Amino acid sequence: MSSWRTQMSGSQTLHVASKCVHRKYHFFAAIALSLLSLHAHAEWEVTDQGTLAEGATATAVSADGRTIIGQRIMAGDSNHAFKYVDGVMTDLGTLGGKHSNATAVSADGKVVLGVSERADGSYHAFRHVHGQGMVSLCTLGGNFSAVRASSSDGEVAVGESRLRNGETHAFKYTDQGGMQDLGTLPGGSRSFAYEVSADGVVVIGMADMANGDIHSFMHTDSKGMVDLGKVSEQGALSAPLLLLNSVRKHDS
Incomplete structure (x- = not known):
């Protein structure tokens, strides 16, 4: 010890x-x-941001620091995405189901993205714009999609979605192009995106290979998906890899 x-x-x-x-x-x-x-040995300055409601879990904060997003436990065994601004918590609701979770927010806090259950039990990625409500970003044909990150203006969202054949692929969403399947690395069948540059051009994530190894990738519209090499042992401790492994187990 x-x-x-x-x-x-x-x-x-x-x-x-x-x-x-x-x-x-x-x-x-x-x-x-x-x-x-x-x-280690770093000094931290802690600022009192007030108190979130009981049962609330924060997941992200806007670049300007004014908007906190996350998920809150509600009555009736449900969980709802929330937005917390200047001491006021707003329930963002769902797409018709019982559960939703906010996972990404624009730099100015006006656009919130995440995943929500629908009335039919499927889960769709969503975008919530101040004054316009929650809108589904659809899927790549399957019954699940989720946003993991967004560009600074909230116009580009990335994450993963299930296909009709049961595979899970990384996606990039824009209003102009809809939900774009980013594909996989050669020989693989699963991928997901977990971060995107501020301008929405560069997407990074992880994908499996034919031999079962997990590789990192970079994706741009001009170059497509570029293999960045096998994930290191340290990378095996990362949340994205654990997520990918859980997806692989669910699909198998």
Whole structure:
């Protein structure tokens, strides 16, 4: 058993303990230790942002810092996406089902994106614009799609969607082109996008190969999907890879 100590502002000290287990990883512990190693001895300034409603989980914040988004537990065993601005929490509702979650927000906080259940039990990626409500971005033919990130203006959304044949592919959505299937790397059958540049041009994500290896990729409209190489062992601790592996298990 070993322990780490990271000095925080004032006299507070954070303690984290970890037990090494050969080739077994605990995701949350790994992330905590990674953050500690990156920020050891750093001083932190904490600003009181008020209190979110009970049962609310924040997932992202706008670039200007004024808008917080996330998911809130509601009555009747449901969860709704929310937007929190200047101390006021707004329920963004759903696409007709019981559940929704906000996962991305534009720089100015006016555009919120995420995933919502529909009345038929399927899940669709959504975009919510202030004053216009929640709109489905549809799917690539299957019963699931979800937004993971967006451009700074909220006009470009990326994520993953299920196809009619059951495969899961990364997508890029724009109003002009709709939901675009970004495909897979050679020999693979699954991919997903988890980040996009501020201007919406460059998309990054992960995809599987024919031999089962997981590779990172970069996608642009001009070059298509470019293989960035096999994911390292450190990358195996990442949330995107865990998501891809969960998708693979669900599809199999």
